[in-house]
Amino acid sequence: MSGAADALVAEVLTTGRLKGLPQGHFIEGRFVAPMAGQMMESFDPGRGRAFASFAAGDAADVDAAVAAARSALQGPWRQMGPAERGRILGRAAALLRERAHRFTVVESLDSGKRLTEAEGDLRGVARAFEYYAGAADKLHGDSLPLGRNYVGFTTEEPIGVAAQVIPWNYPLSTAARGIAPALAAGCTVVAKPAEQTPFTALMLAELLHKAGLPEGVLNVVTGTGAQAGAPLVAHPGIDHITFTGSVETGKRVMCAAADHVTRLVLELGGKSPLVVLADCDMDVAINGVMEAIYENAGQICSAGSRLILDCSIAVDFMSRLTARVKKLRIGHGLTNPDLGPVNSLRQLETIDGHVRRAVAAGNCVYTGAAIAKSEATADGWFYEPTIIEARGTADPLVQEEIFGPVLTVQVVDGPDEALIAANATPYALVAGIYSKNITQALRFARDVDAGQVFINEWFAGGIEVPFGGNRKSGFGREKGMAGLRSYCKLKSVVARI
Ligand code: NAD
Numbered sequence: 001m002s003g004a005a006d007a008l009v010a011e012v013l014t015t016g017r018l019k020g021l022p023q024g025h026f027i028e029g030r031f032v033a034p035m036a037g038q039m040m041e042s043f044d045p046g047r048g049r050a051f052a053s054f055a056a057g058d059a060a061d062v063d064a065a066v067a068a069a070r071s072a073l074q075g076p077w078r079q080m081g082p083a084e085r086g087r088i089l090g091r092a093a094a095l096l097r098e099r100a101h102r103f104t105v106v107e108s109l110d111s112g113k114r115l116t117e118a119e120g121d122l123r124g125v126a127r128a129f130e131y132y133a134g135a136a137d138k139l140h141g142d143s144l145p146l147g148r149n150y151v152g153f154t155t156e157e158p159i160g161v162a163a164q165v166i167p168w169n170y171p172l173s174t175a176a177r178g179i180a181p182a183l184a185a186g187c188t189v190v191a192k193p194a195e196q197t198p199f200t201a202l203m204l205a206e207l208l209h210k211a212g213l214p215e216g217v218l219n220v221v222t223g224t225g226a227q228a229g230a231p232l233v234a235h236p237g238i239d240h241i242t243f244t245g246s247v248e249t250g251k252r253v254m255c256a257a258a259d260h261v262t263r264l265v266l267e268l269g270g271k272s273p274l275v276v277l278a279d280c281d282m283d284v285a286i287n288g289v290m291e292a293i294y295e296n297a298g299q300i301c302s303a304g305s306r307l308i309l310d311c312s313i314a315v316d317f318m319s320r321l322t323a324r325v326k327k328l329r330i331g332h333g334l335t336n337p338d339l340g341p342v343n344s345l346r347q348l349e350t351i352d353g354h355v356r357r358a359v360a361a362g363n364c365v366y367t368g369a370a371i372a373k374s375e376a377t378a379d380g381w382f383y384e385p386t387i388i389e390a391r392g393t394a395d396p397l398v399q400e401e402i403f404g405p406v407l408t409v410q411v412v413d414g415p416d417e418a419l420i421a422a423n424a425t426p427y428a429l430v431a432g433i434y435s436k437n438i439t440q441a442l443r444f445a446r447d448v449d450a451g452q453v454f455i456n457e458w459f460a461g462g463i464e465v466p467f468g469g470n471r472k473s474g475f476g477r478e479k480g481m482a483g484l485r486s487y488c489k490l491k492s493v494v495a496r497i
Pocket residue numbers: 165166167168169170192193194195223224225226228229230231233244245246247248249250252253266267268269270300301302401403429469473
């Protein structure tokens with residue numbers, strides 16, 4: 001970490017506040033006060049205290065942002081070629097790297113995540129802008145073979161105004177993976193960050209304008225889901241919605257989108273299986289499990305939250321894994337512990353509720369299963385890293401997303417049983433397998449229902465790899481070239497000659 005970041009961290013840890021955060025919404029290239037004048041507070045999850053306020057937007061602010069985005073579709077943005085759009089995104093990537101320390105401190109403070117995780121996120125965000133900077137001028141259509149008397153071709157056109165509804169667990173990463181391809185495709189954007197983590201999306205919008213984005217092309221409205229999110233997704237001036245969040249809200253967004261037949265990408269929840277076969281490299285698999293469920297305190301849609309373990313190695317594996325988990329140091333995200341807080345009191349209570357119900361039903365606990373209480377966690381929202389046995393496939397611990405540092409364990413006999421267990425929930429976001437037998441692993445990859453499969457490394461991949469789920473995990477894809485095409489409409493042209 002740089003000296004500047006150290007100083008910023010020290011300032012926050014001493015004063016509990018951070019100066020110079022953006023104020024207001026970002027509309028038409030500048031920060032503006034909310035029309036109704038309402039503000040709300042953002043909390044430091046590591047201390048359970050408010051550290052700054054931000055605009056509580058409503059339908060009037062959303063109207064202004066959508067109007068700005070619609071009008072920008074007809075302005076200089078339209079005249080800019082794809083190469084120039086790419087140059088702006090490339091400059092944004094460079095600026096993000098230059099200003100990384102402030103972004104990472106704000107992201108860590110607002111979401112609760114460990115500083116090193118926020119640094120990793122920032123590198124990924126810069127990479128996303130770099131990737132789509134290079135992709136903007138490679139978005140081409142096809143020629144269509146219709147015989148000598150016709151010329152047929154397709155073009156990829158920008159959809160128009162793209163709404164981005166963003167959750168609190170990866171505020172900047174999720175914003176970037178939607179905004180960068182939307183801009184590369186030539187769309188304009190209205191983004192609505194989660195009310196728990198509003199700041200880095202506002203900072204990103206300001207940075208993109210410094211990189212040369214014309215006014216109105218990217219607008220950010222902050223506020224709650226009910227007051228700002230709902231009017232945005234129901235707005236007739238929106239042509240596309242990328243929604244990342246819970247299944248319940250996703251269903252409401254889908255209904256709102258239906259009213260105007262608005263195109264939609266839904267990135268929803270997960271309950272992803274992490275299969276460990278008898279022939280795995282046990283050290284690699286244990287490291288994989290640790291990362292899969294305790295990164296960001298388990299608040300990851302693609303967390304490996306269900307360990308499916310071969311019975312022949314179960315005793316040894318569980319004793320080694322449990323010993324590792326018991327050593328994790330819990331603390332404020334900015335102090336770089338092994339495990340940070342969860343994002344909100346509500347989330348803490350939700351996690352605790354899931355675990356309490358399981359314990360009351362008789363599930364055996366390997367470790368954890370309680371709200372963390374120590375000097376380091378005194379006022380914040382911390383949950384002990386937990387491992388808990390699942391009682392059969394129907395167990396709510398297997399079927400329901402917990403979204404916290406809670407690993408459930410299912411013991412199975414061989415790869416066939418592992419596959420059946422892996423496919424036995426309504427979710428299908430990602431899946432992973434640890435095995436030295438690549439044929440076995442690739443058979444699992446072929447047969448498991450998931451948008452992405454990891455073999456011998458959880459979270460393997462980057463912005464190049466399309467991401468998204470099936471079934472209740474949603475539909476549509478972000479990242480990679482598939483993510484860029486989500487912001488395009490295909491036109492076919494045929495001429496008789
Ligand atoms: P949430 O659905 O409560 O909120 C997500 C966003 O939607 C927030 O910005 C919120 O303000 C907004 N919102 C709420 N109600 C709305 C409405 N009626 N209309 C429009 N917008 C509305 O989800 P959450 O609890 O903040 O996030 C956690 C969930 O997100 C988990 O289920 C997790 O798996 C999922 N998630 C999925 C991915 C993915 O890529 N698949 C990534 C991160 C999180």
